[in-house]
Amino acid sequence: MRTTCPYCGVGCGVLAEAGADGAVTVQGDPDHPANRGRLCSKGMALGETLGLHGRLLTPEVNGRAVDWDTALDAVAEGFRAAAEQHGPDSVAFYVSGQLLTEDYYAVNKLMKGFVGSANVDTNSRLCMASTVAGHKRAFGADVVPGCYEDLDGCDLAVLVGSNAAWCHPILHRRLEAARARGARIVVIDPRRTATCDSADLHLPLRPGSDVLLFNGLLAHLVRNGAIDGEFLSAHTKGFADALAAAERDAPDLDAVAAGCGLRATDVARFYRWFTATERTVTLFSQGVNQSSQGTDKVNAILNVHLASGRIGKPGMGPFSLTGQPNAMGGREVGGLANQLAAHMGFDDPADVERVGRFWQAPAMAAKPGLKAVDLFQAVAEGRIKALWIMATNPAVSLPDADAVRAALAACPFVVVSDAVHGTDTTAHAHVLLPASAWGEKDGTVTNSERRISRQRALRPSPGAAMPDWWQVAQVGRRLGWGEAFAWASSADIFREHAALSAFENGGSRAFDLGPLAGLTDAAYDALEPVQWPVRADGGTARLFADGRFVTPDGRARLVPVRVKRPAHVVSVEHPFILNTGRLRDQWHTMTRTGTVPRLASHTDEPFVAIHPDDAAEQDLTDGDLAVVEGIAGRAVLRVRVTEDQTPGTLFAPIHWSRRFASEGGVGPVLPAATDPVSGQPELKHGPVSLRRWEPGWTGFLIGRAEVVPDADWWVGTVRDGCRVTLLAGDAWPADLEGWAARLLGGVARLDLHDGGRGVHRWARLDGDRLEAVLFIGIDGPQRPCDWLVARFAEPAVSAEERPWLLSGQAPSGTTECGRVLCACWNVAEARVRAAVEAGLTSVQEIGAALKAGTGCGSCVSEIKELIADARHDVAA
Ligand SMILES: Nc1nc2c(c(=O)[nH]1)N[C@H]1C(S)=C(S)[C@@H](COP(=O)(O)OP(=O)(O)OC[C@H]3O[C@@H](n4cnc5c(=O)[nH]c(N)nc54)[C@H](O)[C@@H]3O)O[C@H]1N2
Ligand SMILES: Nc1nc2c(c(=O)[nH]1)N[C@H]1C(S)=C(S)[C@@H](COP(=O)(O)OP(=O)(O)OC[C@H]3O[C@@H](n4cnc5c(=O)[nH]c(N)nc54)[C@H](O)[C@@H]3O)O[C@H]1N2
Ligand code: SF4
Numbered sequence: 001m002r003t004t005c006p007y008c009g010v011g012c013g014v015l016a017e018a019g020a021d022g023a024v025t026v027q028g029d030p031d032h033p034a035n036r037g038r039l040c041s042k043g044m045a046l047g048e049t050l051g052l053h054g055r056l057l058t059p060e061v062n063g064r065a066v067d068w069d070t071a072l073d074a075v076a077e078g079f080r081a082a083a084e085q086h087g088p089d090s091v092a093f094y095v096s097g098q099l100l101t102e103d104y105y106a107v108n109k110l111m112k113g114f115v116g117s118a119n120v121d122t123n124s125r126l127c128m129a130s131t132v133a134g135h136k137r138a139f140g141a142d143v144v145p146g147c148y149e150d151l152d153g154c155d156l157a158v159l160v161g162s163n164a165a166w167c168h169p170i171l172h173r174r175l176e177a178a179r180a181r182g183a184r185i186v187v188i189d190p191r192r193t194a195t196c197d198s199a200d201l202h203l204p205l206r207p208g209s210d211v212l213l214f215n216g217l218l219a220h221l222v223r224n225g226a227i228d229g230e231f232l233s234a235h236t237k238g239f240a241d242a243l244a245a246a247e248r249d250a251p252d253l254d255a256v257a258a259g260c261g262l263r264a265t266d267v268a269r270f271y272r273w274f275t276a277t278e279r280t281v282t283l284f285s286q287g288v289n290q291s292s293q294g295t296d297k298v299n300a301i302l303n304v305h306l307a308s309g310r311i312g313k314p315g316m317g318p319f320s321l322t323g324q325p326n327a328m329g330g331r332e333v334g335g336l337a338n339q340l341a342a343h344m345g346f347d348d349p350a351d352v353e354r355v356g357r358f359w360q361a362p363a364m365a366a367k368p369g370l371k372a373v374d375l376f377q378a379v380a381e382g383r384i385k386a387l388w389i390m391a392t393n394p395a396v397s398l399p400d401a402d403a404v405r406a407a408l409a410a411c412p413f414v415v416v417s418d419a420v421h422g423t424d425t426t427a428h429a430h431v432l433l434p435a436s437a438w439g440e441k442d443g444t445v446t447n448s449e450r451r452i453s454r455q456r457a458l459r460p461s462p463g464a465a466m467p468d469w470w471q472v473a474q475v476g477r478r479l480g481w482g483e484a485f486a487w488a489s490s491a492d493i494f495r496e497h498a499a500l501s502a503f504e505n506g507g508s509r510a511f512d513l514g515p516l517a518g519l520t521d522a523a524y525d526a527l528e529p530v531q532w533p534v535r536a537d538g539g540t541a542r543l544f545a546d547g548r549f550v551t552p553d554g555r556a557r558l559v560p561v562r563v564k565r566p567a568h569v570v571s572v573e574h575p576f577i578l579n580t581g582r583l584r585d586q587w588h589t590m591t592r593t594g595t596v597p598r599l600a601s602h603t604d605e606p607f608v609a610i611h612p613d614d615a616a617e618q619d620l621t622d623g624d625l626a627v628v629e630g631i632a633g634r635a636v637l638r639v640r641v642t643e644d645q646t647p648g649t650l651f652a653p654i655h656w657s658r659r660f661a662s663e664g665g666v667g668p669v670l671p672a673a674t675d676p677v678s679g680q681p682e683l684k685h686g687p688v689s690l691r692r693w694e695p696g697w698t699g700f701l702i703g704r705a706e707v708v709p710d711a712d713w714w715v716g717t718v719r720d721g722c723r724v725t726l727l728a729g730d731a732w733p734a735d736l737e738g739w740a741a742r743l744l745g746g747v748a749r750l751d752l753h754d755g756g757r758g759v760h761r762w763a764r765l766d767g768d769r770l771e772a773v774l775f776i777g778i779d780g781p782q783r784p785c786d787w788l789v790a791r792f793a794e795p796a797v798s799a800e801e802r803p804w805l806l807s808g809q810a811p812s813g814t815t816e817c818g819r820v821l822c823a824c825w826n827v828a829e830a831r832v833r834a835a836v837e838a839g840l841t842s843v844q845e846i847g848a849a850l851k852a853g854t855g856c857g858s859c860v861s862e863i864k865e866l867i868a869d870a871r872h873d874v875a876a
């Protein structure tokens with residue numbers, strides 16, 4: 001079955017095959033233009049995320065399993081009652097760029113056309129809203145001008161606030177291929193990331209100073225006669241004002257270097273390369289968007305491309321890297337509270353009228369609804385009485401997350417549609433609706449280059465799970481709008497969506513799928529990946545080639561932007577800036593990737609990265625636990641000392657929730673400041689303090705069941721056949737044996753106590769099968785040796801092995817298995833080390849021998865390091 005990966009916005013084609021035993025194997029689709037057969041570690045592990053463990057399989061009302069009719073009646077009644085008593089604006093949806101376009105379309109139609117409120121917002125507000133706003137200001141519409149082939153064909157790629165090596169791995173490989181034939185890569189990011197390993201220049205700019213850097217570039221282009229005057233006068237407006245603003249901020253190179261905290265020679269080199277290289281692509285992502293001046297950052301980038309005429313032509317252009325698989329689809333259906341549908345909006349009453357007529361809508365919303373942060377504020381204040389959350393986990397992913405949690409707990413009626421049970425958000429649901437997941441759903445997604453691809457079902461939904469669009473349509477029908485929600489399939493919805501895009505369009509809107517409005521079911525099934533706008537003769541790779549933009553006068557706008565201070569800055573109480581982002585092998589709140597042992601093993605613990613000078617000053621060493629305290633709330637994280645950080649800045653990953661750790665999440669730490677234009681929260685810039693936490697005891701639990709331990713601090717990770725939970729506490733548990741029995745899930749068969757040394761260890765066996773092991777002590781060990789963990793993957797423990805269980809080490813003579821380095825092929829670091837010691841000296845040789853590094857390639861830099869270390873050892 002040909003389908004599409006459900007993770008990032010690269011939108012890779014996947015060939016998936018369901019075996020007779022239900023097991024699904026995947027490989028890259030060689031015919032898909034996004035990836036041509038490749039997949040990254042997350043995509044390669046898709047088959048392993050499809051187990052039913054943890055899946056939500058039946059609807060629930062107030063914690064009790066019910067049938068669909070009961071659940072849907074409850075939802076319809078809850079929404080009807082709220083709207084009748086408190087008006088339509090007391091009802092809201094909070095949805096996700098992980099929905100399919102058809103799901104998204106259904107939600108948007110129900111709310112904006114029938115309930116009569118635009119209170120539909122999406123996690124894309126946390127992700128793409130600044131780009132949407134920046135595109136609209138510059139181009140008149142939310143359009144990514146270029147395509148992936150421009151990455152293959154460029155001579156300079158500038159990555160701004162993007163860790164593409166980990167977050168868009170397959171595109172990053174295309175950039176590396178361009179580099180191999182001579183293109184240069186510049187990375188603009190306050191910290192040194194894996195993406196910098198294949199860069200020709202890394203500019204570790206001061207967090208938030210991007211506008212200054214690009215204003216300086218605009219002024220530099222003008223000083224060096226590198227602007228395209230003809231293009232500017234024929235196709236744009238606003239150049240003089242934009243330049244005046246830029247020159248005020250950035251009178252010369254030294255001002256830029258000082259303001260950005262960069263070496264003047266590095267800035268000069270970047271400007272020189274940009275000036276000299278016609279085929280330049282500027283790719284940007286969350287370091288740009290998630291900022292209190294994200295929209296201005298976007299326009300600062302678009303300004304330099306417009307000024308140099310580098311747009312709409314092969315090998316060049318600004319390129320927004322979209323995060324979620326269907327971030328783009330959501331924007332096309334108008335999934336954001338300030339959009340309407342099919343690139344129409346609330347600014348023009350004619351748009352509202354037109355969409356209303358097309359939908360035959362009884363109650364068209366006429367004004368924008370609440371944006372995510374304001375929406376949850378309204379929930380907290382009791383203004384939202386009924387809320388439906390779909391395919392997102394806001395209790396984890398929003399800033400000031402503890403307040404979001406409290407708001408959810410206080411909301412009178414919360415509906416959550418999710419594929420899994422037990423997320424931080426499902427815990428607050430009055431009604432829980434089981435959603436079909438990847439591999440079961442059927443519909444379309446749009447990737448970063450506007451390419452629409454099919455996700456196809458390869459197996460039936462388990463239990464009672466149903467697609468999201470079906471759930472919405474059922475509630476629409478129950479609310480009395482049977483005809484408008486009569487769809488029988490996702491194909492029906494797609495045709496309607498395509499028809500709306502073409503409705504009275506006549507070239508006024510870039511988003512146009514007209515020719516697809518008449519697809520038969522069979523043609524929809526067989527739909528090949530295609531880039532919008534879709535014309536009679538096919539898709540469109542590149543827009544604006546003719547210099548015509550989507551503004552009323554057809555001209556693009558350069559927008560004057562000025563440097564602004566971030567919403568919150570450092571203070572005596574909060575002297576560090578916390579930056580947050582992603583890890584290579586985890587996806588967001590880990591509801592899917594967190595269940596795959598080989599993905600968990602790359603990084604198994606939430607951490608905070610800090611520069612060595614700062615660590616020394618704070619009296620912290622690598623491996624300590626630290627309390628990271630922000631304006632809103634706190635986290636407790638493992639300290640990682642690294643030169644990759646710039647002094648004064650910290651970095652922590654976003655993935656841990658309360659389901660996987662006691663206080664491993666960054667959501668509570670970040671304040672809810674937003675960009676005034678886009679409403680996107682500033683998720684990369686939270687002032688914090690940092691101090692060591694020295695627990696009274698540490699230890700770990702290994703067990704087969706998922707337990708939430710009663711301990712001050714804990715982090716759980718899945719491993720093969722078991723779950724490892726690291727533990728720490730201030731005071732010793734009061735009733736030690738009772739506490740241990742609870743964690744172990746029963747009474748231990750083996751134990752070892754040395755009160756003098758403060759050591760307590762237990763193991764529980766069922767016959768010869770190991771069920772649980774618990775170690776705690778004053779001086780560790782803090783984590784289990786791999787040999788012990790590996791015993792859980794075995795059916796029985798042998799008589800020879802048994803004495804070693806509580807020893808804290810592997811039997812003499814056994815080698816430990818160790819951390820997985822290459823997650824694509826599941827190759828342990830120890831095997832790569834052994835291969836290097838055995839004499840292999842290049843990444844290619846290692847790849848040929850072990851396959852390590854031949855998948856997505858994101859571990860290649862680590863393999864290189866191991867080779868370099870070995871050489872160093874020999875030399876020493
Ligand atoms: N492995 C993995 N891949 C993913 C995801 C995932 O969860 N896991 N999620 C997907 C989604 S939804 C998204 S949105 C994308 C995100 O993809 P990216 O945006 O590439 O990822 P992030 O790690 O969030 O942030 C990118 C970088 O911005 C930098 N940054 C912080 N502040 C600034 C600043 O002021 N200026 C500049 N120039 N840079 C700054 C950070 O240091 C970080 O390295 O990834 C997608 N891909
Ligand atoms: N501090 C900080 N916070 C951030 C970010 C950051 O960089 N820093 N990044 C932000 C960004 S860019 C993003 S995109 C968000 C992501 O944050 P979220 O959207 O909250 O994270 P996910 O874990 O992807 O949540 C998706 C949920 O949908 C469920 N699900 C999966 N498939 C389906 C389906 O088909 N139907 C339904 N109904 N449910 C399904 C999953 O089980 C999961 O519970 O986080 C944002 N938050
Ligand atoms: S790069 Fe990886 S996560 Fe993104 S779509 Fe491709 S396989 Fe999926």
Ligand SMILES: [Mo]
Nearest residue numbers: 126127323324
């Ligand atoms: Mo995102």
